[in-house]
Amino acid sequence: MEGAERSQEESTGQVQPLLSVRDLMVQFPNRRGVLTAIQDISFDLMPGEILGVVGESGAGKSMTGNAIIGLLEPPGRIVKGEILLEGKNLAALSQQAMRRIRGRDIGAIFQDPLTSLNPLYTVGDMLVETILTHLPLSRAEAQTRALDMLSEVGIPAPHERIGHYPHQFSGGMRQRVVIALALCANPKLVIADEPTTALDVSVQAQIINLLKRLSKEHGTAVILITHDMGVIAETADRVCVMYAGRIVEIGPVRQIISAPRHPYTVGLMAAIPKIGSGADKLIQIEGVMPRLDGIPAGCAFNPRCPQKIEACTRTVPPMIAVAENQLAACHLFTKPGGA
Amino acid sequence: MIQVENLKCHFDVSGSWLARLINRTGRILVKAVDDVSFTIHKGEIFSLVGESGSGKSTIGRLILGLENATAGSVHFDGQRLDRLKGAGLLAQRRRMQMIFQDPYASLNPRWRVKNLVAEPLRGTLPKAERLEAVGGLLQQVGLSPADGDKYPHEFSGGQRQRICIARALAGKPEFLVCDEPTSALDVSVQAQILNLMRDLQDEYGLTYLFISHDMAVVKHMSDRIAVMYLGRIAEIAPADQLFENPHHPYSKMLLAAVPSLEGVGKERTVIQGEVPNPVHPPTGCAFHPRCPHANERCKAEVPRLIARSDGSEVACHGVEEGRLP
Amino acid sequence: MEVTERIRDSLHRFFDGDFWYSFTQSKITMISGGVTAVMLLAAFFAPLISLQNPFDPAALNLMDAFTPPVWAENGSWAFPLGTDNQGRDLYSAILYGSRLSLFIGFASVSLAMILGVTLGLVAGYLGGIVDVVIMRVADVQLSFPAILIALLIDGVARALLPNNRHEDVVVYVLVLAIGLSQWVNFARTVRGISMVERNKEYVLAARLIGISRPLIMLRHILPNTMGPVLVIATISMGVAILLEATLSFLGVGVPPTEPSLGTLIRIGQDFLFSGEWWIVIFPGAALVILVLSVNLLGDWLRDYFNPKLR
């Protein structure tokens, strides 16, 4: 009996998270004091998992992503917390060491495909260069791999296109090139920051499907940052909802969409116009997200929260399990007998 | 109320005369709007939807006279704006206003909010009354009169869009062109703005031309919808009808491309290809390279917008021939 | 009471704002700002703090000519920096000379600014043939060196005016010449901004309201050009002062009876090798310090207004 239990634990529970973020806090010192952009960010990411990160602009989504890949704009810096990639703490690494990790272990995809490609190099140059930097291949092998990557991301006639410059590609094709670049050294983790926001609706769907397929085929874990809940719904395994620099709710995508618990997530879901519904009025969350220099005491959402209780204005609510694998930071759940 | 007939707007994007001579290229025209006709009835919300570059904004600007049409006409309450001059033009202009996509670019950063909102009232009211009117307008859009003393950068995107709406309403217009008014906003704020626009419509009996690329938003807002592709209208239909029973293959594709919350983890059938370069649009039906139902006729002949018995108008050979439902 | 409160409020905003903060962030900027301020004040209050009126022939005594600075042998406290060949106190002459230089600088830059900003605004906003004509004129203007223009205008003025009148108007000739040679920079920059801003949505909104084109340019576009215009004005100021000095040095500028810094240097260079070095060194140093600090201020302003560097 005991042996059987152990072996089961080994096969399921023992899977180590690929990425484990603990109590991450990023601050921007400026002349009026110190702005805390994100704090208490903790989550795990399993190998091959797609984690969606949603929230209003300014919630700290990009900041979280940039902190993980070590691309915080100075004066921003990690003041607390750990970013463990397979047990190695990235937060403690030097810029130099981080450069080696970027590209090889972590790939990045940004919103604007044009600015993330160097206009002076051909697509092939960039791919081969990246592959040679990170993988022990010869130039000829790298060239072959570059061609493979281009066809894998769905660029027609890769032999011809490999010699083209970024401006010769359309928006959607450019984003495919960026994805090829991010994946060419076979990283275990890809951070995609609003990868479809700059694209046309019909192209968005193509890119999302591509990301999903590649993640599955290569077993790459993806942190998908977007403000579009629809994109997350179709792509992610789990969702992390951010508000004013903190995670307010995290859980499996199905649960977050059908049974959100945090009042902010509830409001967010209701505010999305849905094609299926004939409602005359959208449910709206009153007010706006506070700026970094005006985050209220207690729960940052409390001035906009329709369900706020007295504790909300006093203490910051901790993350509490509200359902299976689902955590929310809200006082309604810390009180015994709460909703 | 608004009657658009065979409207065309072509932009000359060729280089200078010298450059053309050296490169031996002729004039290059972008047909931003090509032969577009539709009517907007009083009190309705008429929407233009389509991917970027399909000419939606250009139509909005043409209607308001911010751009000159290459051909065709726009009648506003029976009058052609481009035939009006001086005071007559000004009077008509005051009846129509626009709300823009980018709430950061549409407010002069160097002006106080009260002056921004009061600008349309200059010369019509004495100062004290003007300020009072501004206070009322700010309240109406959900801001406080005290906000008038601030500068635009002190507001968030949604609040700025409210300021834009207040300014647009100041001259008591009857017709508003709303060019992607919520595309730059977050969903929770988008809901506030959309609701506000609905409320204002009810209160003042406004007529809207609503422009967006977001199908769900359009569905929520509109009475009738025109789907645009590369400067032409592919389909015009009442909102419910378009979503329940789209005819044009492009309308169907757009609807299929909308990510939905219900479809958790579902694989969607994606239509291949991208919007072609408007400088060299495809021959015949501009959609034919991406259309699964294209035949030889589609490649050669531009389909005309044809009215159907269910109240929709569709520009598609397949639908006309009965090949498609 | 409301007024004082407003002033206090805006003073507070100024010293609490980014502008002042950025100014205090670099020692060089603060020093050049301080130096410029001191020289401006000194020039403005020259009649109060000078020892004699160097422009008044009656105040000069040829017997005092070539007095060395006070710390040298034969120096005198009456002439702290020595005297020139006319017995003019150099300290006072430098004060009055900078006054003249600064006046010509300010006036010519203002002229260039008004001309350039207006033409640039119109060219950029209206576009089309107006734009083409204005910018072609600007191109032609740029292909004439400033000195040539100045010589040309000076020549015309000399030909038109009797010789004794020429000295009265020479300052205005300089202002006109320097102003004309500098407007193109303003025009080009303002045209660029104007072309960008006219397509911004707030300008469209203003057009929709029915605001006339001149008013849109004045009320909406002009304020947005002020940052870069300030930068160009400061840099042009340095150039204008140098240009005036150059012209005066070459003898087409202000006459030796009312010397500017450039004139003093011209007078001084005749005596540089006969031992009276101070006549050229002190005015020269004053000129270098003035132009350098104005230029450093301009550099800082340019960085301040460049969003990419912030």
Ligand SMILES: Nc1ncnc2c1ncn2[C@@H]1O[C@H](COP(=O)(O)OP(=O)(O)O)[C@@H](O)[C@H]1O
């Ligand atoms: N360089 C910076 N200095 C100070 N604050 C910054 C800087 N960059 C971003 N921020 C602030 O950090 C917060 C989080 O930004 P970001 O992560 O980009 O948000 P999101 O990606 O969710 O829209 C925002 O409030 C933003 O204003």
Ligand SMILES: Nc1ncnc2c1ncn2[C@@H]1O[C@H](COP(=O)(O)OP(=O)(O)O)[C@@H](O)[C@H]1O
């Ligand atoms: N002023 C202009 N000059 C040249 N081309 C333009 C101009 N304005 C718009 N266009 C072109 O016209 C087409 C339609 O643009 P637009 O009406 O803005 O589309 P939408 O609003 O649907 O995105 C685009 O291809 C655009 O590049």
Ligand code: SF4
């Ligand atoms: S006309 Fe032809 S190509 Fe165009 S949408 Fe209809 S079937 Fe497709």
Ligand SMILES: [Mg+2]
């Ligand atoms: Mg972001």
Ligand SMILES: [Mg+2]
């Ligand atoms: Mg548009």
